[in-house]
Amino acid sequence: MFIAYAVVAALLALALAASAFLTFTRNPQVTGNMTKLGVPESWLPWLGTAKAAGALGLLAGLVVPALGAAAAVGLVLYFLGAFVSHVRAKDHAVAPVVVLTLLSGAALILRLASA
Template identity: 80%
Template structure:
């Protein structure tokens, strides 16, 4: 189970790192999407920091199981919040958010199963 956790955690950490970088650097595609959803621009640094912290937590969680589980919980909650934000804005193109939320939940299950 640990190998499965490691693979899923690293893939999710890469996705989170890229998303955090694009948010920090104000990539027009990312910031435009977030603005369309009604996310205030003042939240961008905080959301990018949350994604970066989740990525770091998942990677450190390879060695520290409790931190990996906590990071997986945080990332799952982050993407559930993103899903709610999309639905409240009546934006039903939620496939990427759902996939990432499920990937985060799978990471949590695998982290617990491999401990």
């Protein structure tokens, strides 16, 4: 189970790091999507920080299982919030959010199963 966690955590951390970078640099596609969802621009640094912390936490979970589990819980909650934001804005492009939520849940289950 540890190898499965390592693979899922590494891939998810890579995706989160890229997303955090795009959020910090205020990529027009990211800021456009956030505006469409009604997210204030002042929230972008906080959201980018949450993504970066999640990525680091998943990777730290390779050494400290509790950190990996905590990061995965945080990411599940983060992406559930993103899903709610999409639904409230009547934006039906939720597939990426659903996939990231499921991957975060898989990381949590695999981390707990391999501890």
